[in-house]
Amino acid sequence: MEAVIDIQGLSKSFGSHEVLKDINFSVDKGEVVTIIGSSGSGKSTLLRCVNLLEKPSGGKIIFNGENILDNKHDVHQYRRNLGMVFQQFNLFNNHNVLGNCVVGQMKVLKRSKEEAEKIALKYLKVVGMDSFVNAKPRQLSGGQKQRVAIARALSMEPDVMLFDEPTSALDPEMVGEVLRVMKELAGTGLTMMIVTHEMEFAKEVSDRVVFMDKGVIAEEGPPERIFNEPTQERTKEFLKRTLKQ
Amino acid sequence: MEAVIDIQGLSKSFGSHEVLKDINFSVDKGEVVTIIGSSGSGKSTLLRCVNLLEKPSGGKIIFNGENILDNKHDVHQYRRNLGMVFQQFNLFNNHNVLGNCVVGQMKVLKRSKEEAEKIALKYLKVVGMDSFVNAKPRQLSGGQKQRVAIARALSMEPDVMLFDEPTSALDPEMVGEVLRVMKELAGTGLTMMIVTHEMEFAKEVSDRVVFMDKGVIAEEGPPERIFNEPTQERTKEFLKRTLKQ
Amino acid sequence: GTSDSAGSGDSSGESDQFRIGLEAGYAPFNWTQMDDANAGVKIDGNAEFAGGYDVEIAKKIAEGLGKELVIVKTEWDGLVPSLNSDKIDAIVAGMSPTAERKESIDFSDNYYKSDLVMVVKKGGDFENATSIQDFNGAKVTAQLNTFHYSVIEQIDGVSQQPAMDSFPAMRVALESGIIDGYVSERPEGVSASAANENFTMVEFTKGFETSEDDTAIAVGLKKDSDLTEKINEILAGISEEERIEIMDAAIENQPAAE
Amino acid sequence: MTLEWIFRIVEQYWPMFLRGAGVTLLIALIGTVLGGLIGLLAGIVRTIPTPERGLKKIGLKLINIVLSIYIEFFRGTPMIVQAMVIFYGAALAFGYHMNPIIAGVVIVSINTGAYMAEIVRGGIISVDKGQYEASQAIGMNHIQTMMNVVLPQVIRNILPATGNQFIINIKDTAVLSVISISELFFVTKTIAGNNYRYFEAFFVVCILYFIMTYTITLILRYVERRLDGPDNYVIAANPMDTAEDIKRKTQGM
Amino acid sequence: MTLEWIFRIVEQYWPMFLRGAGVTLLIALIGTVLGGLIGLLAGIVRTIPTPERGLKKIGLKLINIVLSIYIEFFRGTPMIVQAMVIFYGAALAFGYHMNPIIAGVVIVSINTGAYMAEIVRGGIISVDKGQYEASQAIGMNHIQTMMNVVLPQVIRNILPATGNQFIINIKDTAVLSVISISELFFVTKTIAGNNYRYFEAFFVVCILYFIMTYTITLILRYVERRLDGPDNYVIAANPMDTAEDIKRKTQGM
């Protein structure tokens, strides 16, 4: 299958602090890749590098055959293909729930107001937030914010979704629901990169699991193999502590 | 055993929107109560009412035999007995990691700088953040922030800890570690109210589980009973979806 | 300095100081200089010295009163309030004893009288005017709230421009061609044309009709001040020739003439 | 100061006072609005992320330098001097005689713009960086991000400082009398000079200033409350629908 | 305007210019600092949560009303009028003769305080509410919260607007000549009046103003960078320690 995103030798430093080191991996069209690893291992930074919110210190990101780190590349055009759900949600404070899901569609995708609202409502319904269209972000609970953030990203109908812990604030029931939606989306050919701490979730949803440790990819493979027969010492230790919990 | 916090007929409305309705329950000294329930059911609001960050619309909160909703009561004095870990962490942006854990001790508890730093480092070590003392909140990953928030609350050495999803941003391994610390703390007589979405965690850590649904306590009891033989229809449904996930 | 600061002294009549207020920026009546050349007087609470026609007259008054002269440098708008709040004993600042001013303060007898002139551009259409009527059609203005402005309407067919806030503004306006001339008094006109080669002063053989109150200048005093009488006596002792002499010396000594 | 004189002055000169106040308000209002727009524009430009490419980078750098010079120059020199240089300078250099009111509006706007640019900068700093990133992540370009997400939040935060600026403008227009604009302060000086009732005339003008500035304060407070929106929100369908209910309802989807 | 005259004026009068600039800078500096403190204090007071208890509630309400009157009154009236009322009024009414410089500092501080109070209000609005709540939750009272958590963040955000205020003060001290203060602008008018070289004298003063304001800008920018701290942080022990390592190390605890 064809790689949508191909990351080659990616590295990222904050000052002298090297957070990502020589990351190599690719994601195929329609594939669901989950990224696991301990806190601070660079998972969020990796996602942020992929959509260029952080400027990588080195390496290449090949998207549809082009290196988007090339200077000639239009960043905004590229980002339209990617949706992102942030770990901190980052809902637009000056818009209500509906506005959060509509503004990008209208301004970036130039959809009409009616169309944008129809699509927004569709995805708000999926996450169970359609009755809160009028609420401002500050009036929402943690889980509600996260669901709106998911709906906002989905409303843009991107090719690739980057989820940074999309279920951290959700109750298990909602996690199940989101899982169901994601599977549906994966079925429609949506490519996904998901950072998660929920191993069950990772097992269930992913085609491939990437285990990150201290800024490098320690191991990757299909979930069955990673979870049942990890080859690396670090992975084993991480999973041991995790699973016996 | 004696109740530390006794909540009687507590209610809370935002405008016409009633978020908590006639909540009654009490927490004994040294007890660990977990609060579960779906997103938006009022769990965070309940915790926020307990430490008066939200003013309850009605009811009583009896702490050590006194109704702290009485006008005569000194709110700040009362809050010193409570520690809180926020769902959104709310680290002080103008302090570094150490400063976050030290400022309250020095200003509120009037501890000396040396003592405060010693205690802060002790708890930062517990959450594995002692090597990040110089980092500013904006330089931390999600899980790192959450761990600092936990250390900050613990540094105040309160009688009662209110945790709002203390493990949402933690990797499973860290969750295990935090769990271990909490159990230790519970052993020392610390009382805890924990909102969580992780049923495993709730099962393992709590003496009692409270299930909230649409602003009311639908059911409460020891974890074994709630998880294995729930009596309420709503609880059953919530757990069914949850557990089969 | 004579006292440590301008406001600290108690300036009641019993003191041995004669405190006068002026702008020290209205040459040749009064100006500021860096040293005590030409018998300049130290400005209170300030490192500089004041000189000019007003200062010379004030010296004579102080001498006559047997008091030490203290000069308080104050913005024009602050002079009357300073006098009325006893921060100074007198205003000796080229101030005309107009009827309106007389409502809030008293004046001594006049100690100078000047004629109105028109300051125009050298080499311009109006350089050789002799009558105010020669300014028919000219764009003329004067300083706000002065009688200079109200006499402009005596010129037939004049294009009277809005009054301006200050002499500097008028000089800029004249230089830039926004106006053709401004009404002024002789000492200012002499000085302006001496200082700026582009300006010249038109003196009229057939000039403006003015009232004595407007063209003369006098010492401003607090209402019912017991100084008024004494100062009038002293001023009476300064002859017309002596005044002209002092003014000529002032025009000659003023900083711009260097 | 007598009450009688105050009434006499008001009675006799109220049309002059009103016209003066009108001119002042007009210049200050247009000046603040245009200045605010300049400030926001400067904010947009100054936050453009530095491009990689050589030429664009140099271009942006140049624009930023020009912007800095503009801000420092107009904040750094007195408005009265700017007014004289622009008004008389234009006449002197090009023989171009501007309409004084238009010149006044231009000067006040440019001047306010320099101050507003700094106020906006402070406002942008205080908006959470996550807001910018979230907009970028859904593909907005810099201008879209600023227009739709960042600046609306900035505007709300800098409203109090903008109110200050408006009030400062109302009072600072006084220096425009130097270019023959009959604004309120100059009118008052004229009236005072007519009567030599300085105290009374300035008392009246103080009250007029106060009325203008206080009205502005009230209007801005109202705008602030409007921007904050209701503390409450309306739940579209049934109140207290939680996830389950909605799921049940939308199961068919 | 000739270069020759500029040099002559500077040569002859530089000590006067310098002394005038010194007075201006002194008053503006102290005025801005004190005004800033007043503004922060007003910010603390205005954000005190309304107490439940009757008497305290009324007391707070009263204080807030007084504060509003202060702000609206001093923003709403020209500083020159305030200066005259305070300076000459004190002498007239109580026979109390203030030192003009002290009077000037007092007036500028009070005036700046009224503006800063609004700027601080904008700054407080823009600090995330969670910061306030987190401080409250660890038992800080209102003042501790404001001093240790909220205001430090506010100060950083309002620094650009404070720079504006400083610059405005430098220029606005000009009106204090009415109470016999020989500040820079008055000094310049004097020099211009002496020589009839208005263009040259005002050119010099513009340059002096510019030097002062630009220096302030540079200092404030430096302070901003200092407050922001390094973009990087030093990891205390080994770099790239992640949770496991530390856990391993601290297992013995």
Ligand SMILES: Nc1ncnc2c1ncn2[C@@H]1O[C@H](COP(=O)(O)OP(=O)(O)OP(=O)(O)O)[C@@H](O)[C@H]1O
């Ligand atoms: N300030 C507010 N104004 C209006 N409504 C609010 C406000 N804060 C919370 N709510 C509403 O109150 C309800 C309960 O919120 P709360 O944060 O307590 O939920 P929760 O149980 O903690 O959910 P989660 O698990 O998603 O964090 C939600 O419907 C929320 O929209």
Ligand SMILES: Nc1ncnc2c1ncn2[C@@H]1O[C@H](COP(=O)(O)OP(=O)(O)OP(=O)(O)O)[C@@H](O)[C@H]1O
């Ligand atoms: N702006 C920044 N400046 C300096 N260091 C940073 C910055 N952002 C992140 N880091 C550091 O980079 C490392 C990786 O952070 P990252 O957010 O990618 O972790 P993560 O794997 O997402 O962790 P978590 O599971 O806790 O969210 C952390 O040690 C963090 O402190």
Ligand SMILES: [Mg+2]
């Ligand atoms: Mg992360």
Ligand SMILES: [Mg+2]
């Ligand atoms: Mg919550």
